[in-house]
Amino acid sequence: MDNKLLMDTAVLAGEILLTSGAETNRVEDTVNRILMTSELEKGEALAMSTGIFALLEDKNKVVTTSIRRVKRRETNLNNIYIVNNISRDFCSGKCTLLQAYDALAGIAQRKQYNKILLLLCFIVTSASFTLLFGGGVFECMVSAINGIIIFLIGLIKTRKDMNRLIVKMLQSLAMAVFTVLFINLLNLNINLETVIAGSIMALVPGVALTNSIRDLFHGDYLSGGARFIEAFVSVTFIAMGFGLGLLLGKIVFGGII
Amino acid sequence: MLIQIIGSFLAVVSLSVIFGVPKKFIIYSGIAGAVGQILYFLIISINGSQLIAVFAAALVVAFLAHIMARLFKAPVTVFLVPGIIPTVPGLDMYRAVYNLIVGQNSLAQQHMLLALKIAGMIALAIFIIDSLFGLKRTKKTAN
Numbered sequence: 001m002d003n004k005l006l007m008d009t010a011v012l013a014g015e016i017l018l019t020s021g022a023e024t025n026r027v028e029d030t031v032n033r034i035l036m037t038s039e040l041e042k043g044e045a046l047a048m049s050t051g052i053f054a055l056l057e058d059k060n061k062v063v064t065t066s067i068r069r070v071k072r073r074e075t076n077l078n079n080i081y082i083v084n085n086i087s088r089d090f091c092s093g094k095c096t097l098l099q100a101y102d103a104l105a106g107i108a109q110r111k112q113y114n115k116i117l118l119l120l121c122f123i124v125t126s127a128s129f130t131l132l133f134g135g136g137v138f139e140c141m142v143s144a145i146n147g148i149i150i151f152l153i154g155l156i157k158t159r160k161d162m163n164r165l166i167v168k169m170l171q172s173l174a175m176a177v178f179t180v181l182f183i184n185l186l187n188l189n190i191n192l193e194t195v196i197a198g199s200i201m202a203l204v205p206g207v208a209l210t211n212s213i214r215d216l217f218h219g220d221y222l223s224g225g226a227r228f229i230e231a232f233v234s235v236t237f238i239a240m241g242f243g244l245g246l247l248l249g250k251i252v253f254g255g256i257i
Numbered sequence: 258m259l260i261q262i263i264g265s266f267l268a269v270v271s272l273s274v275i276f277g278v279p280k281k282f283i284i285y286s287g288i289a290g291a292v293g294q295i296l297y298f299l300i301i302s303i304n305g306s307q308l309i310a311v312f313a314a315a316l317v318v319a320f321l322a323h324i325m326a327r328l329f330k331a332p333v334t335v336f337l338v339p340g341i342i343p344t345v346p347g348l349d350m351y352r353a354v355y356n357l358i359v360g361q362n363s364l365a366q367q368h369m370l371l372a373l374k375i376a377g378m379i380a381l382a383i384f385i386i387d388s389l390f391g392l393k394r395t396k397k398t399a400n
Contacts, residue, residue: 076277121271128268197351243354
């Protein structure tokens with residue numbers, strides 16, 4: 001068996017999992033399983049929230065190692081599902097190493113949902129959380145517009161490769177400024193609380209939150225702690241964003257926020 | 258009540274699309290989230306304790322996510338992440354920041370503490386379900 005290709009396949013699988021937002025435990029497990037299919041002396045993998053190290057050692061003590069630093073971080077649960085399936089098929093012998101590598105390399109170009117559907121989902125998310133927090137029809141309509149704003153600013157991130165935290169803060173800020181202006185300029189009798197609280201729910205770092213809990217539980221204190229800080233910092237930036245928006249409203253309209 | 262159930266189902270489904278859940282599982286993660294929210298609103302209307310309601314909702318969502326993951330041979334994260342979001346204390350976070358800006362610090366503290374408590378409850382629920390299913394797995398490998 002080709003050790004080099006096996007190593008590349010294992011590390012590529014790990015890299016896709018890590019960038020898509022899988023738990024560190026799953027990343028390590030997957031890389032280890034793929035490495036173990038070779039009947040060599042030793043196969044070890046170590047994954048952290050920022051990168052992967054993997055090692056293969058044969059009988060003559062010839063060692064193959066690979067290090068991959070992962071910088072990009074996004075959320076794509078579909079990629080996790082696909083990589084999981086590929087590694088399952090490969091480890092049970094249903095597909096060859098080359099097929100597995102090609103399948104993994106093909107994931108990167110894949111786009112799952114088109115932009116219009118995503119826009120629609122941001123609108124529905126904002127509006128329905130406003131509904132859940134006790135908002136009426138008008139509140140839902142305003143937060144639907146907020147959903148559009150959040151989506152449009154999110155597009156900048158994919159084009160310009162900006163810092164994710166700054167983008168989150170901008171989304172939250174723009175949404176709050178729009179809401180405050182809209183309500184105060186048109187003099188509408190709308191509950192600001194349900195609109196803004198409903199709109200920020202689309203920005204909540206759900207993956208970082210759940211993964212930090214699950215990583216800590218598995219004993220991965222390094223990754224779990226890192227994820228926890230990521231979630232906390234994200235929430236702080238979101239809070240700063242709409243806080244600034246509210247403050248602006250308070251200064252311009254004099255306390256009526 | 259019916260409106261809230263439909264609202265939570267729609268919210269979880271659209272969040273699933275944003276997080277990129279595979280097409281065939283979207284409906285299931287929506288169901289998991291909606292069941293959690295139904296329980297949440299039921300407990301709120303009976304007991305009134307938000308902490309217990311969040312704990313129960315997170316518990317049910319995590320349990321359903323583990324069951325579905327085993328049924329469909331998919332990672333638990335796929336069902337867990339969108340389902341758990343509606344329990345996240347967004348409203349209390351907003352109130353904390355709002356009161357901070359208005360200048361009512363004690364109210365801000367109160368809501369901040371409540372938000373932290375709710376987050377702790379979610380963590381506890383995920384811990385419990387994860388360890389329950391972990392127990393089952395170690396038993397199987399021992400045999």
